[in-house]
Amino acid sequence: MCGIIGALCDHNVQDELLGALRRMEYRGYDSAGICVLDGGSFQQAKAAGKLSNLQRELASHPLSGRIGIGHTRWATHGEPTIINAHPHISANVALVHNGIIENHHQLRVQLVAQGYCFVSQTDTEVLPHLLEEKIQQRELLDAWREMLSEIEGAYAIAAIIRSLPGSLWFARKGSPLLLGRGAHGVYVASDALALAGLADEVMYIDDHHWGRLTLEGVELYDLSGNPVELEWDPLPVTAHDAEKDGFPHYMLKEIHEQPAVLRRILRQYVKGDGEIVFEQASFLHEKPLPQRIVMIACGTSYHAALTARYWLERYLKIPVEVDIASEYRYRDPVIGQHTLLVALSQSGETADTLEVLRMFKRHTPGNDALALCNVPSSSLAREADGLIELFAGPEIGVASTKAYMAQLAVLALLTLFMARRAGAMPEERVAEHLAALERAATDMEALLADTAAVRQAAALFADVRGALYLGRGPCYPMALEGALKLKEISYLHAEGYAAGEMKHGPIALIDHLIPVVVIAPKQYHLEKVISNLHEVQARGARVILIVDLPEAGIATDAACVLRVPEGDYFSTPLLVCIPLQLLAYEVACMLGTDVDQPRNLAKSVTVE
Template sequence: MCGIVGYIGQQGAAGILVNGLRSLEYRGYDSAGVALSDPQDGFRIIRASGKLVNLAGKVDLTDPTPLGIGHTRWATHGRPTEENAHPHRSGDGQVVAVHNGIFENFLELRAELKAAGESFRSETDTECFPVMVSHLMKGGRGFREAFREAVGRMKGIYALACLHASDKNRILAARSGPPLVLGLGEGETFLASDVVPLLPHTRRVIFLEDGDLVELTREGARIFRLDGSEVQRQVHTIPYDPVAAEKGGYKHFMQKEIFEQPQALSNTLLNRLPLDGEAIPLDLPFTDRDLADLTRIHIVACGTSWHAGLVGKFLIEQLSRVAVEVDYASEYRYREPVVQPGTLIVGITQSGETADTLAAMKEAAIRGARTLAICNVMGSTATRQSEATILTHAGPEIGVASTKAFTTQLAVLTLLALKLGEAKGTLDPRLKAELLQGLRELPAHLERLNALEPKIVQWAHRWKDATDFLYLGRGPCYPIALEGALKLKEISYIHAEGYPAGEMKHGPIALIDKTLPVVALMPKDAHREKTLSNLQEAAARDGRILALVTEGDTGLAGIAEDVLELPAIHPWLAPIVYAVPLQLLAYHIAVLRGCDVDQPRNLAKSVTVE
């Protein structure tokens, strides 16, 4: 949520800031603004509510001013108005700041500052920070000292960037929770909430740690801690090509990312599929003995990643016989989880910055669990605070509704289940060979799904005006029913629910009538006959059944109104194949309904606050 961009160098900052904010739109926002250093007036602050285009229309993108900060805001304290948009300035106009996160003690600080004679213009928690810095400087402190002391007064989570009118040679920033990344150029330095805004300018980046404060100058950056001590952080070279973050001729990023899944899966599986009975090469810091000694696995995640975890539970328990719990990360640390010796916690997060998932992993680690992150972003907080990481290598995912990150998470979980099964001695060699061959064939199967898009577009035209959907699945496809329903809700705003097919008669069957589309996932697996029986019950109550089946399965004739035949695949890999048509169905229904597919209302790509 929210996005920060900062620049100090030789180029005009205005265009860099606005274009950088444009690449952060996926994070979710409701207003935006920039502050540009001005030699006469201190700062020019330009803000607008609504979409970034409203701000861009106010900013001279050719402005040569070489210093500035920008922000896209997700409203938490105060309405999404221009007055509450960032940047915020102090009462004397000398200090400006942008902020991601929440200052939990802002009411106390606001009261303290008002009692000292300071004034406020907005309803936000953020404004107390530049006012506090200015107030401390009036007491004789320098900019850096006042900034550091103000940071120490803030309680909560934050990413901050701050400027002072009389200091044209530096940006001060701090991180405690939401991500901040430095970009190192030649004679210029960048700051952003993600690597994507930095890629057109540099691939040399530093990921700030919690508790880091940083001074950005044209020559580079100095990182220090709250006590003033200087620290060094690793410089990473990011392999992403900036072109990968562009739409590449597709109408929306989400559509592009759906069709990138064959390549994304190929990248995920590269060098991880052994031949001739070799061990799964996951490059983990755990020995086979460490893995064999595991007695329980806790998977924590949010949203789509939680659905991936549910599929992972099925795979890990089947292949390794290790008991798996899957928790919403937002609930995990508040239920006093029982973490016994031999517990591994697996955090699944696309961005590596999801606040709830990070907090859950930290809680489990404190209680003695080993830690593993499944993540898409090298150098993110999740990868740095975990003992082990398996990167999904999905590439940049800009659309808020996750697609390729989800299917690559499923592929990684399959590999992890195989690895655990090897270590535990529970993995049948024949089954291992079947699954590895199925993984090799997956990218080609997903390529074949492209040809089904015209059929899915027909479904979208037929069902775009429905007010409710019911998704049904069994076994490892039950979480895919949940995911399909979530995708439809997220981007088309149609109410949808996912259920295990066997649970239909325990409640949802009351909703079935001739207006309700029932999307059924029915691969040829051990659950097929039971699912068919459930669908017959739905058809008997006039339910409008849309079925996804294995090629050649004609058993739904006379029951389903529409049937989509999908490539035959090992049943335990079916979730990856069956997820893609549901992504396309949600996408095309949303487009036909005129929805903002890449930036659905009220949602953010990286949820960095609780």
């Protein structure tokens, strides 16, 4: 959730630390801070709230040093205040941390009894004091390893030590971390995006690895203290692509990038002869089709998986289970043989999804696990048996848009590929569906070029108590996603329901202060959904109808109609994405909320 950065350079690192934090602010923005070491003294600056507050503090009181660490926080323990902001410092150690130290209370009691003073409410503050206690008694390498052996939970750590101004120390367990090196320095960071313009190469650190980084090289160890060697890789090109490009918000930019993302996905996976090829998941081509599929995800990724369940079951005629990762990992699931796990995560670092993947591999090592992920260097992508990359590019807005659409697109291709292998869909039908996906990119551009109706619909959300979203079939999960988008960035309460469930309770909520968004494309039980529309209208609801029929094709007196071009069974949800996302965006702008960095949220949930 938090973003950490460490830098050791041949020049002052303040501006590089601040720039890296700016590129990682989507990971957390409750507070921020940096600390540098210069002349044997720690200098630090912290600020509560957005990174701009720290920037103003540094403009008034700049820091100077060639080695330093920084942190942008999403609060887990302690309020988002200056005192609780990282870095945390003891007499000889300054440290930043992403994760949760689960036994911090026991460690704090132990350290207080030994005379150490705590000033914050955080779990992290035990770490510099614990390391301080260890280095009083043993060599630094042994002290660091012993500290790690005593802490429980997840962590990515970067630290500097007063007596060693030429070393950045680091450790990883459960939270993402990588190293970087460039012409003028070396770095430790939560993700490659932080190192855009700084590093040329990166090294992806595996779980349970730790070490120190100097200008001369890296020392890397496992938890037993055995040396480890890993390769340096080029910095991903996409790490440089993280600007707004003239749009007022990253979210709006990313909504508008979706036609290009869809075309990129089709170019990557659909060959000239119409064959669908997943080169990074060769087992899909080589092994027999599974007899069962389990799909695991969280949040928006979960909604994409729910839509794909309709597609896969319709054509493969095998059971497809979709579960929330945070629930699945604490059940005692019956997995069985010949089961394919499909794990979805935009970042590839979602803690619960990663733990399910590991549990699945431990319990049924004969089964295969497939990752659908936007970051090919992520833990999920590296630990799965195969990868279908999303090719969405960096997504900076906290509310996912283009990565969600990309998940739907690759899941549609996966379904077509498996249906073709199973003999469940003739070649001409596969070709028709692929052509519909190609057309969808152009149709998306048309939708994005004319958003007047969406702005009209957004006006219906002034002075409301909340909203309901209704859909059937594959558009029921889209109702869930539309409601989630509105909640995330407008702070209005919204719920998505299967349209047929309205009479089983939710209809009691309906009045003129609850607008209802009805998703009713022709492909998915249109007549039934229109019947549900009339039921809520009869109770005073103002209805926003999303439909793919021309005006003469449907009789309704909805308060607002958002028309999308007609798609097919697979492309229709991709088209419906556009008005759902734009509606949430326009409502949020109307209400004056922070679209890109909504309160209490972070882009990647890397702690449990």
